[in-house]
Amino acid sequence: MKKLIKQWLNLELTVEALISSSDKVNKEFFLNPTLEVAHSLIGKIFVKIENNTVLAGIISETEAYLDSNDRASHSYRGISRKNDAMFYEGGVLYIYKIFGIHYCANIVTEPAGIGCAVLLRSLIPISGINIMQRRRRTTDIYNLCRGPGNLAKAFSLDYTYNKNSLLSDNLYLLNTELDNQYFIANSGRIGISKDDHLPYRFFIYECPFISGKKSIKNAQKILNS
């Protein structure tokens, strides 16, 4: 695993090539079933361009929140002023604030009107690390984007990014071919009380860029798609 981490971090050297690549995730990807998207997002690169600075990280942990049948989802009680971004067509961000303190960033999925999203829980930072360290007030690279609140802070994602498209020039995802280098595992979602047994959380197996302590318990390795 150590070797693998080193390799991931060395991606910074090739990030320019990655950014200029045309292998961006397209709109169709976001319209797929939410669990499928949450699984497939692992290993893709989340990119945000601020002025001339590239912030980027490999997605290492996600959670799926489904439609109004999912009691843990914000869309469970239907559409409201707060959660209406979830009901947009897949491919936009849904930002919410938790405990009045931390922002959390979700990627909206499926066609318009359904109300599904995938929470970004952790990334492996590969570009713009200096900026993230300043924002997070820590130099611990493992902790920069570990946990949804930290991730949002490192990338400076707040309400102004709610409903922003991930198909734009300064905010997008990149496909990679990293998925033969790790196993994906799943587990119950973190921090929820209802339906927390459902295996809707996906993460890179044995990766240190992952949040949640109880996470490893109940986790099971699943096949990469």
Add this chain to the structure above:
DNA sequence: GCAAGGATCTAA
């Protein structure tokens, strides 16, 4: 282990 902290929803 638990407080910080604020928007939103629900019950009256």
Add this chain to the structure above:
DNA sequence: TAGATCCTTGCC
């Protein structure tokens, strides 16, 4: 309009 809830974090 008061009170509970909430996909968390960092400090005690």
